[in-house]
Amino acid sequence: MVGVVLVSHSAGLAAEAVALARGIAGADAPVAAAGGMVDGGLGTSVDVVEAAVRSVDRGAGVLLIPDLGSSVLTARLLEEDGRIVVADVPFVEGAIAAAVAAGAGAPLAEVLEAAEEARTFRKL
């Protein structure tokens, strides 16, 4: 299965978004949180993101979903062509769409596509 990592400035935001995504996608979906600094403060830590990637990497690739700013920059530092990919998608909606697709066993390209579709979901 493809792994999904939610990268946020906030440990709490990343953890809760993972809980929500797994609640909807199923507890087996390999979704991990990478929020905040090593000391728990606000910010983005490449060490925290790398550890999260390792925790969900089952060989089928990993999709990184950053919130904004340095989360995007840090996620992009870890990109590996065709294996570790950053999605330019809304954080919560993209995370849920990616988690559902990943949990259903879709390959990386389809998980990315599912997340990108979340960009155009209308709420009203």
Added chain:
Amino acid sequence: MERDLFVAWFEEATRLVRADRDRLTRLDAAIGDADHGTNLDRGLTEVLKELAGSPPESGAQVLTTAGTTLIRRVGGASGPLYGSLFRQMGKALETPVTLAGFAGAFEEGVVAVERLGKAVLGDKTMVDALAPASRALALAVRDGAEVSVALGQAARAAQEGSKATIPLQARKGRASYLGERSVGHEDPGAASAALFMAALASVAG
């Protein structure tokens, strides 16, 4: 010898950033999240610790060590951006270091920053100081300038580039959320980039 020069660059940059920490943070408070001065000071302090703890063998290694440390230790956008600048420079820099070789490595570093941040000249970012500095260095190399003259010109170009961000509207980073309200403030990333170039001119000039 050249290794010591690069270590001295980071020592001087740390001194200048620390001396200007409150100004950088004030600039960042105006249009950002008020952490640029403290983040960079903390990151550079870690760089000096790392360089002292496991002394690199070459100037290129000083740069890669500094870049990797900034990426790992700075939680804000300046960590990945400055980290990429120095890491890419370290990768590209050949030994023995010449002015032309340094200018080429610096240009590659600036391109790495532009790629990572997807920023171009005029977006009101550190690129507005780094790119003019890179161009000044390339011109100085072309004209066969002395090292001290070339680095002085690069430092001036960075300083002028930073001041030129004042009337710009930000198109990247947190300041871009402010739209027109970002006009009238110097970009803190450009201001710190100018300090890095001033530090280099001061130790190698």
